[in-house]
Amino acid sequence: xxxxxxxxxxxxxxxxxxxxxxxxxxxxxxxxxxxxxxxxxxxxxxxxxxxxxxxxxxxxxxxxxxxxxxxxxxxxxxxxxxxxxxxxxxxxxxxxxxxxxxxxxxxxxxxxxxxxxxxxxxxxxxxxxxxxxxxxxxxxxxxxxxxxxxxxxxxxxxxxxxxxxxxxxxxxxxxxxxxxxxxxxxxxxxxxxxxxxxxxxxxxxxxxxxxxxxxxxxxxxxxxxxxxxxxxxxxxxxxxxxxxxxxxxxxxxxxxxxxxxxxxxxxxxxxxxxxxxxxxxxxxxxxxxxxxxxxxxxxxxxxxxxxxxxxxxxxxxxxxxxxxxxxxxxxxxxxxxxxxxxxxxxxxxxxxxxxxxxxxxxxxxxxxxxxxxxxxxxxxxxxxxxxxxxxxxxxxxxxxxxxxxxxxxxxxxxxxxxxxxxxxxxxxxxxxxxxxxxxxxxxxxxxxxxxxxxxxxxxxxxxxxxxxxxxxxxxxx
Numbered sequence: 001x002x003x004x005x006x007x008x009x010x011x012x013x014x015x016x017x018x019x020x021x022x023x024x025x026x027x028x029x030x031x032x033x034x035x036x037x038x039x040x041x042x043x044x045x046x047x048x049x050x051x052x053x054x055x056x057x058x059x060x061x062x063x064x065x066x067x068x069x070x071x072x073x074x075x076x077x078x079x080x081x082x083x084x085x086x087x088x089x090x091x092x093x094x095x096x097x098x099x100x101x102x103x104x105x106x107x108x109x110x111x112x113x114x115x116x117x118x119x120x121x122x123x124x125x126x127x128x129x130x131x132x133x134x135x136x137x138x139x140x141x142x143x144x145x146x147x148x149x150x151x152x153x154x155x156x157x158x159x160x161x162x163x164x165x166x167x168x169x170x171x172x173x174x175x176x177x178x179x180x181x182x183x184x185x186x187x188x189x190x191x192x193x194x195x196x197x198x199x200x201x202x203x204x205x206x207x208x209x210x211x212x213x214x215x216x217x218x219x220x221x222x223x224x225x226x227x228x229x230x231x232x233x234x235x236x237x238x239x240x241x242x243x244x245x246x247x248x249x250x251x252x253x254x255x256x257x258x259x260x261x262x263x264x265x266x267x268x269x270x271x272x273x274x275x276x277x278x279x280x281x282x283x284x285x286x287x288x289x290x291x292x293x294x295x296x297x298x299x300x301x302x303x304x305x306x307x308x309x310x311x312x313x314x315x316x317x318x319x320x321x322x323x324x325x326x327x328x329x330x331x332x333x334x335x336x337x338x339x340x341x342x343x344x345x346x347x348x349x350x351x352x353x354x355x356x357x358x359x360x361x362x363x364x365x366x367x368x369x370x371x372x373x374x375x376x377x378x379x380x381x382x383x384x385x386x387x388x389x390x391x392x393x394x395x396x397x398x399x400x401x402x403x404x405x406x407x408x409x410x411x412x413x414x415x416x417x418x419x420x421x422x423x424x425x426x427x428x429x430x431x432x433x434x435x436x437x438x439x440x441x442x443x444x445x446x447x448x449x450x451x452x453x454x455x456x457x458x459x460x461x462x463x464x465x466x467x468x469x470x471x472x473x474x475x476x477x
Contacts, residue, residue: 010107013121017103017128018096024356026132027095029467031435033388034405036073036137037091039066041397043078044086049223053386053405067233071222072173073138088392095136102144103128105151109185112151113192113293118338119330122345126322129349130315139315142175150185155193155204162207169215173222177316184300184320191292271321274328274340293327318348362393366469370394370430373471377428378402389432389467406431428473434466 020026038051051058051066058064066074077094084090106127110120134140145167153164168186171178190198199207223230276294301320322341329337370390377384378400387406391397406429 009117010103010121010124013124014100014103014107014128017125017132018100021092021096021099021132025092025361026356027092027134027136028356029387029389029392029432030134030137031388031407033137034386034391035068035408037077037388037391037397038405039074040077040081041086041399043074044081049074052401053399053403054408056404057408061233061236063229063233065226065229065233067223067226067230068237069138069234070173070176071219071230072170073141073175075222076141076174077136086397088396091136091392091397095132095140098136098141098144099128099131102131102140102147105144105147108151109147109189113188113327114330115326116330116333119326119341122338122341123322123326126319126345129345129352130319133352134315138175139177142171142178143181145171145174146178146181146185149182150189153186153189155190155198158199158203158207161199161204162210165208165211166214169211170218173215173219180300181316184296187296188293271318271325271341271344274325274337274344294324297321297324297327360465360467362467362469367394369471370469373428373430373473374400374403376473380426383427384430385427386430387432387435389435390430390469393432393467394430394469406435428471431470431472432466433468433470436470 034053035051038053039049042048042050042052049066049071050064051068054066054068055064058066058068061068077091080094080097081090084093103124107120107124110123115123131140131143149164149167149169149171151164152160152167154160164186168178168182171182198204220227297320301317322345325337325341328334329341371394374384374386374395376382382402383404384400384402385406386395386399386403391399391403395403
């Protein structure tokens with residue numbers, strides 16, 4: 001029995017992507033990794049739903065529990081780490097496993113929608129790139145589960161309908177934005193199913209009710225019945241993420257000054273106009289399902305952008321942009337459209353891939369110095385502030401007991417001046433070079449470092465050695 005190209009080629013692409021992720025050590029660290037990894041690390045060590053690196057931040061919320069997010073991701077990653085051991089390799093392995101699940105599910109889902117092989121491969125490449133740029137985080141797990149739900153979901157079979165809706169519900173328990181993704185995937189499958197072959201509304205309601213009850217029971221169990229307390233804390237944290245208009249503009253300005261993020265705006269700015277232009281010019285030739293695909297993808301991206309000012313919203317917009325444009329290209333078999341989409345991908349992600357290829361891990365001497373500084377801080381009873389990069393490269397995620405997350409180390413919300421000028425005590429910082437710019441008035445001694453040069457000019461946001469470990473021991477009389 002020989003495998004058909006429609007199965008073999010996406011499988012080979014996925015295998016190559018996983019090999020690249022392993023060799024390059026993807027996903028790379030992100031500023032708020034400890035916000036999401038602290039609770040799983042505690043669960044893996046036999047604790048409950050707490051997050052020691054965020055303990056100062058949680059105390060400001062009036063709780064000792066990690067109720068800042070929905071609970072499926074901490075328990076899923078925590079049990080994974082309990083099974084495979086706490087290490088960087090285990091955390092990256094979780095991302096590889098969820099990425100593989102999502103990629104296989106996406107390929108199946110696109111085949112059901114009638115996509116051609118080249119467009120499927122391109123969207124798979126977009127998905128894998130976005131996934132390995134995000135990390136082993138809730139949005140990565142949620143999108144993988146939502147895609148698995150979309151692949152399993154069928155409105156012809158009660159069993160597959162129940163299983164698909166259950167997986168979509170699991171995605172929501174990992175990241176609330178998955179509700180919009182689920183509506184997108186389920187809506188397109190509904191439209192692709194002939195009306196005469198769909199389940200009756202009564203059976204559909206039974207399947208949806210059963211999936212909702214199971215997801216609700218799982219949610220209650222993961223929180224140990226503390227649903228009211230979770231809801232209060234979750235709403236407070238969500239309120240802290242609200243920004244006054246002036247600060248939003250400031251954050252957008254900082255976003256636009258990053259060359260890597262400027263490049264990521266390319267698909268957002270080009271995919272949607274390309275999709276709408278192709279849809280208008282080819283409207284007489286389009287199959288019945290193509291225009292709904294474009295409209296549903298656009299609605300999903302718009303909904304995520306309005307509800308979430310977060311990296312996941314940008315990633316959703318990029319994914320949905322390629323989904324919308326790819327639907328038109330596969331319907332019209334436009335080689336020019338496929339070439340344009342491929343070019344957009346290469347422009348948008350070339351800097352990210354280049355940065356990943358050129359990434360240099362800290363030297364062993366730096367790691368040893370960081371561990372020695374942490375030991376001195378613990379022996380002296382000094383607070384120790386670390387970030388996700390040093391948690392990974394210096395400590396292999398076996399964190400010192402006195403460690404605080406650099407970005408969530410006090411009871412104040414993020415994006416406030418939390419660091420140098422706010423602290424009136426002796427403390428130790430162990431921070432990666434790339435994130436020094438986030439500190440409020442850091443010492444001049446750690447600000448002078450080589451930057452990446454573009455067109456002969458240094459770029460402030462791109463250190464030449466982004467994961468170089470900097471140790472700063474602040475002593476007050």
